[in-house]
Amino acid sequence: MNPGFEQLPARLIAWFDRHGRDLPWRKDRTPYRVWIAEIMLQQTRVETVVPYYRRWLETFPTVEALAEASETDVLKIWEGLGYYSRARSLRRAAEIIVRDFRGELPADLNRLKKLPGIGPYTGGSISSIAFANPIPALDGNVRRVYSRLFDIEAPLKSKESEAELEKISAALYALPEVRARPGDYLEGLMDLGATVCLPAAPRCVACPWAESCAAKARGVQTARPVVLKKAPVPAYLVAAAVIADSDGRVLLTRRPKNGLLGGLWEFPGGKTEDGESLEDCVRREIREELAVEFTPIRPFGVYRHAYTHFKITLHAFVGTIPADSKPKALSADALDWAAPEQLNAYPMGKVDRLIARKWLTETRLNEPDPQSKESGSPRTKRGKTIKE
DNA sequence: TAAACGTGGTA
DNA sequence: TTACCAAGTTT
Incomplete structure (x- = not known):
């Protein structure tokens, strides 16, 4: 010694x-x-x-x-x-x-x-x-x-x-x-x-x-200590859907209890397959996960994120599903339509929180002028309730 | 047993 | 930007 x-x-x-x-x-x-x-x-x-x-x-x-x-x-x-x-x-x-x-x-x-x-x-x-x-x-x-x-x-x-x-x-x-x-x-x-x-x-x-x-x-x-080099982590291209109903509520799914981000809510989507376009990917994922046909309308941000053993580049899309269709939680643990003022209450991982914040920002921007007599009160209330 | 499991800070 | 690191546990 x-x-x-x-x-x-x-x-x-x-x-x-x-x-x-x-x-x-x-x-x-x-x-x-x-x-x-x-x-x-x-x-x-x-x-x-x-x-x-x-x-x-x-x-x-x-x-x-x-x-x-x-x-x-x-x-x-x-x-x-x-x-x-x-x-x-x-x-x-x-x-x-x-x-x-x-x-x-x-x-x-x-x-x-x-x-x-x-x-x-x-x-x-x-x-x-x-x-x-x-x-x-x-x-x-x-x-x-x-x-x-x-x-x-x-x-x-x-x-x-x-x-x-x-x-x-x-x-x-x-x-x-x-x-x-x-x-x-x-x-x-x-x-x-x-x-x-x-x-x-x-x-x-x-x-x-x-x-x-x-x-x-x-x-x-x-x-010291002697640390062995780590193998480089794989990178995946991912697409996710932001689907709003006529009341401005967005569709969230809950991840399975075990595994990555277990129990957290997210905007549904998934990894692209070889040669698949982002739009095709998100349409396929929504069909597989929720049994509805998703139509991407416009891009909604690109998000790079590193997890422990892989990294992703996620492209979000705002889009629609047919008015008469009803999404089913096939692979997800649960499904929910979240009102903007409720979005913050859903536990989420980093990337989905960023998407949710962006959605909130745009929702607020599209609201009627807070100074107008009609809608001033609700706006104020919402702004105070949501902490980010 | 080795791989899976998050995120933010730092060089 | 990339790579590595930080009071480990579970399967």
Whole structure:
């Protein structure tokens, strides 16, 4: 092990006491608050999470409130955070916690890990931060810090690397300083990774562990951890339909619960096939999904978006379906005609939210002059109700 | 087991 | 613009 191995925890905790970040979920460390924060922080930056965390706690202040919420309520608060199964898992877990644990999160690691959305890392982090159990937890920050501290040369995702990291972690968690303050040790590790031991440009001058860092001693800190190159993601050309009825309501469909953007609403459409035009694509998709004949009238924006493992260029079209036709939700989970003032209440992913906003903008523009005596009042009301 | 699963920030 | 990255879990 590195020289001064036994001194590592004490130095980190002292650094954390002085330089640890002041974050909303560190104010009142109830298990519920820790749980919500840990789930939101999965693969998500702290700065992104903060406003979502505040809104969530206001809307669902307790496990019971969350258990009683609808999936739509939960997804709406989560909108924009990504990895939406996290939100649905939270709600399901809340139901289980109310039913099986009288509304209290279990302190036991094995029980925690049985709850939906809680895996090895989150189980360990809740256990150590909320319940002061010295359970090792490895996340991206911790892996990067240890990879440098011990100059691990095996690729980060390899079995060798993972085994070494677990061995290091276990050895550190055997030390009394960690066992005394497991939550602070873990959060100190996180903060070190997030503010000092940065991925591209580590600030070793500010690091409490610099003198013990094997990668720094060899000058290879920026080359650790070893990350394998990722394969380029495929790009798809997509078309979607904006279909309005005579009252100006638009047709939305709800995506299946599982899979990409599960449970969110969208403007119906899909990927083009080889050689297929965008117009042909959207006509075919609407026929397949809704069993009606769509006629594209005019383009309604081009939207580029990158998901985790592919990217799209989506062309939206405003168009019509026959007045006497009635769309059926064939492949979608549900179908709805959304009035403009209701559009914001439907949880959506990024691209569909952009389309919805554009639709709202145009709808407002086409409304009668708000100064005229006839329609001034409704316009004002709508403008206040819709938050974007 | 490897692939699926979002989004926004940064170089 | 592209590529990579950020407190992982599920299947």
